[in-house]
Amino acid sequence: MKRACFIFLLCELLFLCTILAGCAFRDIDKRFFVVAMGIDKSNDEKRPYDVTLKLAIPSPEIRPGKANFQIISEKADSIPEAVRVMKSKVDKEFDFGHCRMVVFDEKTIRKNQGFTINWFLRRRDIQGITYLGIGKPSARDVLKARVQSERLPGNALILSFDPTTNTSPYIMTSMLNDFYMRVREDGIDPYLPIIEPIKGSYNISKVALFAKGTLKADLTRDETRILNELMSTDRRGQINVASGGNQLFVNVDDLKSGIQVMLPKGEKPYIDVHLDIKGFIEGSGEKLATDQELKRYEKIAGATISKRVKRVLKTIQKMEADPLGLGLRYQAKMGATEQQTKDWERIYPNMDIRVHTDLKIKGTGTMY
Template identity: 30%
Template sequence: MRPLLLPLVPGRRSAPLPRMLLVLAALAGALQAGGCAYKDIDKRSFVVAMGVDRSGDPARPLRVTLKIAIPTADIKSGENRFLLLTADGRLIAEAVHRLQGMNENAFDFSHTKLIFIGRDLAEDRPLRETLDWFIRMETIQGIALVALAEPSAEAALRVSPPMERLPSNSLFTALDGSGTLSPYITHAYLFDVVRRLYEPGLDPILPLVEAAGKKAFRIERSGLFDKSRLRLVLSPEETEWLNFLRGETANVDFVFGRDRLYFQADPNRARTRLTVESRGRTLRLVVDVELYGSIDERQKETAALPAITRAIEADVKTRTESLLRRLQEAGVDPLGLGLRAAARGLASGDPEAVIRSLDFTVRTHIVVYETGNVLR
């Protein structure tokens, strides 16, 4: 009996059906063989945080630290388990390849939420070069948090607070704002840091995490970069006020030592507006600050509300002008003033140079009211 023929092309005979089935079976086998590169979950090591430091070895100047979560069946408070692996290399990619020889499983970076950069390294090495590997890694998410670390990134990764359930979860919830709402903490995501590195007239700003032993940390300062390196580290008070000017927080406060008075602004009624204007050949930054707030603590009866209001207005102007002068001296622009001027066609030259030539005008509107059952 002759095999069945399928007339696929008019006037020609097609291949026998068994031969076509054989070809299809071969293709199906090839597709299945290509899927063998998949790694089961028990063959993966999930990297939850990374750190890059200066090693001190000229031959291998970078020290890379990976924080790997160790899965447990029962998650208990204070019993989070993790593994730290450290290796030196000329590049981050080289150090990671060296680390692969220290672990039996394949590294999985899809859960990497934190990227720490040692302060010493940030002062010596361009930020673009440090973040280049993280940008190119397709498995690292753009919403990963980036921060400076002191005394080192490795020390920050070793921090494990007693109440922590998951490795580095305390640092993550603090830095992304899902936990504490401290006005001293700056939020910096990888995608935004990269944008600031390449956008003219807008410079990166990173929070500074200080490791206080292995059980505690402190986040109250921030580091400012130009398009290359770390140029300025702000104090806690300057960090708070810069976050307020950037619109990241409205929880600002004022403490007056002479009258022993603590003023807390209402987060729902505190706002700021930045406007770059052209005044002849010069550019002027107009800062409008509006604050409504209450007196949370007062230990002297000497000052009346109008006097307190005038004192807060003077303090607002002093804070703003002092901070802007520091930004001018360092040549950094975390507020994006050069970008604002370029968007309005006011930057005749390089937007990066706008911050150095600006004049300032600060306008305030302050309303102070008492709280509770205390009447004065």
Template identity: 20%
Template sequence: MKIIRLVLLFTCIILLSGCWDKKELNEVAVVIGVGIDKVSENEDVYEITAQVIKPQTEDKGSELPTWSVTAQGETVISAIKNMNRLSPRRLYWSHLQIIIFGEELARDGVAPIITWFERDRDSRAGSYLVVTRGSAQDLLNQKIELGSIPSKAMSDLLDSAEQRQIIARKVKLRDFTTALATPGIDSSVDVIHPKVIRGEVEAYEVKEVAVFKDDKVVGYIDGPEIAGTELLKNTYDYFILEGACPGYEEELFAFQTTDFESEDELILKNEELTYKVNIFLEGNLSDQTCPVDLLAKDKMEQVEKKIGEVVTSQIENEFELAKEMGSDIYGIGQKLRRSYPNVWKEVKDQQNEILAKVKFDIQVTSNIRRSGLIIEPTQIEIE
């Protein structure tokens, strides 16, 4: 028994040897966000800005809780090596929350950039990936009113998009690299702008999506059309649709979904491609500007029909806008490759021709459950 106990004791000592790769916080500089730009004067040079969390001190005062360090290099790793020359602590990337591409870089191509983020053992594949219209460094260094850490403020803006009922792609590094490596589909990612209020930048705004063709931004889509891609993902449970009130085309109603399901299928018949989409959604009337009882049977049927028209137009319009840019953000080629692999082999290099042949067959079933806390709108009660 003594021998057995000794063997067990030594086994436990070996197994409980501690964390061999531990990182003490007072030894590293924790990077929470990174912005990447192309140097205008030299197109072969990248400029990388890392936003680092400062160690907490007792006397904070008005000092910003972050420090930004910027360096240039012909590759990502060379720029990071140059940043390490400036930082008294080694940059630590395991808590990276957001990667920002400046517009000039994004239009030039981002494939050479993301390789390091994929390979580095400390980097996070779950970091959000976004584009900004101007300089990534400028966006990252903006001081905003609500949120002392810019990178976290932008990350939170995407994290809570569904709760705030706004449309956001919420594309992560792993999603983007997967799309790049998958034939027949292109990416679209969120665009973040600095928001000027009272003459100064006070907040960030998620507005537009950047449309990629392979690894390059080829254009932008704004407005209600950007909901099209999200409607096809079957992950869009809570959102608001607006449509014209029946009989009052200048007035609007707002429909807030509480349940949403979608199915799609690409059908090839007689050399014609039909993209068949079935959507079911139900929810509540949350607002209206027209003085009419939209819960009356005849009006409710018209509203439900209008909801279907709005959903159909958003899907078709976004597809058309992306198609004009030569981008397949709906993954029509990917669906063709999966369902008809022999056909895909023959036409895989003819993306524009494939997209031009696609016709939509969209069936929307909508169901209004209730109208919130009241039955009749205030306008009717006043009358």
């Protein structure tokens, strides 16, 4: 009797399960995936945050250019408030688990970056590997842009920032965790890539540098590339080393950069940059036949590269920005007290920069 009762209860439970799913149980199709977020500064004084969400509309068929999405935005006094209000605008629950892209506009991120990204750090469903960027002219314009090759909404930006799918040296990748570390840490400054929507795609080739907690300035495209190479990312491309009348392109195979803060006694401190580049020639205006010619070009090209790198570092130094973390290297040598931090701030703008490039041309490329 007891047994029969138990079996009956079990059957009843199973049956109820099938018809009463409950509210904690939310299927994947009952969630709205936020694939990208944009934070703009609004003109409204009381509600300064203009938050835009890019919501993916999933479809069983996936074809290029057919990525369906929905854009909603809301102004509020804070980001969480905006998200809360926006929930009333959609039919399903937001899921930030796949929000891999957060775009700010220049005005929002100019000051108080730590406070702005606080919400993203505290939400457990927003991943630490979320990419950050600055949208121009505004974050919403970036989210609104429809990319021709995009198969899934928001995927084009993620793929662009992923170093395994896009190795362009002009794209600098900034992730949430890394950005937060740079904001909090003395002796290293954050940076954010600038995303500009163009027709059917995005243009990501510049980077904005921060110094002393504020957004300083943008680097140009070529400066961005050199900074990217100095940061020893896996992104590499060709280097155009014009020498004399000859346009020489070197396809970089391997690039190692060693940066050191040198503090010789009784001398002016300087930054020592050592670049080790290995590559093949990809284009040359002149005929390259002998090893001697190659050696000559190696020398000339090396000098050209050194000069360029020095110029870029000078520009960055002038901004007093420190994306390379030179201040941390100084701290590693001298200690990390408040006094040392102050010392560094005094020393850094006047430091010499010495760049040495070892260019090794491994071959002239495939010739038939």
